[in-house]
Structures are given as structure tokens and as C-alpha cells.
């Protein structure tokens with residue numbers, strides 16, 4: 030009997046160094062490649078009224094177009110489907126008689142639940158999933174998931190003892206699709222690229238080569254907290270989030286760079302930051318749905334709440350704080366924000382505006398071109414003090430951060446941070462009695 034495989038791309042939108050795709054394609058005689066557009070869940074709808082931003086969708090559009098281009102070089106093509114995964118599987122089971130279904134392992138709890146659900150629904154199919162997005166495989170870890178250290182530093186020390194597997198050899202062949210399969214035109218579904226950050230496997234390879242051909246890695250540790258500019262940080266996050274590049278490919282280029290130019294603290298720090306990403310991946314795998322809980326993984330009581338007008342001010346960049354406003358304007362326009370910027374606006378939402386951190390995380394989920402379930406919700410928990418921070422949360426003082434990172438008002442004026450500063454006027458019964466100052 031002919032083995033017909035359905036491969037579901039998700040956060041692994043590349044053909045090179047994609048263990049899940051490579052191994053799955055070796056198990057089947059014919060292959061259908063699909064990308065399933067995620068529908069907003071009930072949880073998403075609870076925390077926000079808006080949908081994925083144009084910046085985010087335009088970025089995904091580019092990512093998928095470049096994946097399709099690379100698949101075509103291997104005699105394949107990418108099909109885009111807008112339906113729940115179980116419907117997609119049911120469709121191809123009926124129409125193409127698929128026998129196998131493959132994908133890369135997802136860190137998200139709901140995505141894992143969905144994967145288990147389809148296996149229960151269609152037990153007659155063969156299922157396959159492998160790690161395509163992280164540095165280490167589960168079998169390499171010196172601890173079980175339950176024993177994952179509760180904070181980053183001890184975990185990093187374990188990670189540093191491990192060898193990062195080399196990227197796979199170039200993929201030269203994929204089984205062909207079973208027969209002519211109609212596809213939708215990507216342009217009919219997605220808004221155009223906004224011109225700020227390019228997505229996709231081809232762009233990722235170009236960017237990686239440019240970054241490691243530059244002097245930037247030598248001073249990364251000193252520049253990485255800046256707010257503005259082309260190469261103060263690596264700008265790998267969008268590519269990594271959608272899997273247009275693998276962290277192992279980045280590590281291979283980093284090691285080559287170090288061999289040619291010498292290693293220093295800054296080149297090590299690029300690895301160090303990739304280990305943060307790694308940590309949050311395993312953290313999400315361990316804590317599952319607790320990643321989204323108000324009290325976090327620490328089960329901590331918080332006093333923050335939801336104030337619609339304050340949240341609106343934060344989203345629109347109309348708070349009393351010019352730096353926060355400028356950062357939010359940058360996010361809304363481009364879909365990206367520096368790491369220091371994310372820390373400042375997240376801290377403002379939690380500490381100054383006293384808002385439930387999950388609204389901020391959900392807003393980031395819809396805006397970021399590099400949205401990644403583990404890194405986003407894990408970092409938000411960290412700032413809100415309900416996650417892996419041994420100090421129990423962070424408060425970034427906005428005036429101090431402004432003096433440190435935008436002393437000449439360049440960032441604020443570029444993103445019009447002082448154009449619409451509004452006082453926080455809303456009070457509610459918990460603020461009573463209202464003092465002179467409020």
C-alpha cells in the first residue's frame with residue numbers, strides 16, 4: 030500500500046535542518062505539505078478583542094512564500110489551509126487517503142492537546158513528531174522535565190555541559206505530492222509586508238551571513254540592551270519563532286565566526302541568550318497550562334486587575350510615560366521591540382498601571398512578528414513575579430531607564446512618545462478614598 034504523508038508546518042517553516050520534515054519524508058512515498066492558519070482560541074478571545082496585526086500577518090506571509098519557494102526547488106509546494114487541524118486531517122484522509130501525519134514538536138500546551146486529540150480521533154493513521162526548533166533533544170537533558178531547575182542559572186549550567194548537535198546535511202529530495210493539489214493564493218489571505226523586517230528561510234540565511242560577516246557579534250554584550258539600530262542585537266527572533274532558521278544553524282555560524290575571529294564574552298553572550306530561549310521552551314513543556322495562569326507557576330496571589338482605559342492607553346502608547354509610549358508605537362507599527370523595551374513596557378503594565386499581566390502577554394501575542402508561546406508567556410511571568418525569577422519579579426523604573434537608554438530623547442522623538450501623554454485618571458472602589466495626589 031502506498032504511504033501518503035501529510036506534513037503540517039507550524040513553527041518550523043524551513044526545509045534545511047528540519048529533523049521532523051527530513052525524518053517524516055523518509056517514511057512516506059508521497060507527501061502533502063500544509064500550513065494551517067491558527068484560529069483564535071476561546072482563551073485568546075477572553076484577553077483581547079483584536080486579531081493578529083497586519084505586521085504579524087505580513088511577516089507570516091513572507092515566511093510562507095519563502096518556504097513555498099524552497100519547497101518548489103525540491104519538487105514540492107506549500108498548501109495553505111484555514112480550518113481546525115482535525116478538519117484538515119479528515120479532508121486529506123477522505124480525498125487523498127493519507128496514511129501518515131507528521132509535524133515538529135510544539136512547546137504550546139494547547140497545540141500539544143490538539144495533537145493528542147487528532148491521534149485519538151484518527152487512530153488508523155501513523156503519527157510522527159520530532160524536535161525541529163530547539164538546541165537540545167529531550168534525551169540529551171540530564172534531568173527529567175519534572176526536575177527542570179526553577180530558575181535559569183542552574184539550568185544554563187547544565188545546558189553548557191551539553192553538545193549542540195550539528196545541523197543536518199542539506200536536504201536534496203522530498204517525495205512528490207500525490208497529484209495536482211489546488212492551492213489558495215497567499216496574497217488573498219495576508220496583508221502585504223510592512224517593509225520593516227523580512228521573514229522566511231531565504232531572508233534568514235542572508236541575515237545570518239550578513240550578521241556573522243560584520244563586527245557586531247564582537248560587541249553584542251555591550252550593545253544588546255540598546256533600543257534602536259540595525260545591529261545592536263542579532264534580530265534572529267522572527268526567523269527563530271517561525272522556524273525559518275534553526276538555533277543549531279545559528280550556533281554553527283557562531284562557532285565558525287569564533288574560529289575565524291576569536292571568541293570573546295560577547296560571542297559567548299549570543300549563545301547565552303539562545304539558552305534563555307531554550308530554558309523557556311522546556312519551562313513551557315514542564316508547566317503546560319500554568320504558563321497562562323494569573324498566579325503563574327508559583328501560585329502567587331497578585332493584586333493587579335483589569336482596568337480597560339489604562340490597558341487601552343498602554344496598547345495605544347498614550348500613558349503618562351513617553352518612553353513606554355514610544356516603545357508601544359514601535360511595536361504597533363513594526364511588530365518588533367527590543368528586549369529592554371519589552372521589559373520596560375511589561376514592567377509598566379504590571380507595576381505602574383497595576384494591570385493583570387496576561388492582557389499584556391495576549392497583546393504581544395497578536396502584535397509581535399517573533400511571537401513564540403514559550404518565550405512570550407515565560408518572560409511575562411518572569412516580569413510579573415509569578416515565573417522563574419528568583420527575585421520574584423522586576424520593576425524597571427521608567428525615568429532611570431529613559432536616562433540610561435534614551436538620554437538624548439532620540440528614540441522617544443523618533444516614535445513620537447510625547448505626542449499623546451495622558452494621565453491615569455481612572456479610579457475604582459479599591460482606590461477609595463481618593464487622596465489629594467490621585
Ligand SMILES: Cc1cc2nc3c(=O)[nH]c(=O)nc-3n(C[C@H](O)[C@H](O)[C@H](O)COP(=O)(O)OP(=O)(O)OC[C@H]3O[C@@H](n4cnc5c(N)ncnc54)[C@H](O)[C@@H]3O)c2cc1C
Nearest residue numbers: 262263264265266302303306368371399400401404405408
Ligand atoms: C515581556 C517579554 C516578551 C517577550 N516575548 C518574546 C516572544 O514572543 N518571542 C521571542 O522570540 N522573544 C520574546 N522575548 C525575548 C526577547 O525580548 C526577544 O527574543 C529579543 O528582543 C529579540 O531580539 P533579537 O533577536 O535581536 O535578540 P538578541 O538579543 O539578539 O538575542 C538573540 C536570541 O536569543 C533569544 N533571546 C534573547 N533574549 C531572550 C529572552 N529574554 N527570552 C527568550 N529568548 C531570548 C532570542 O531567540 C533572540 O533572537 C520577550 C521578552 C520579554 C521581556
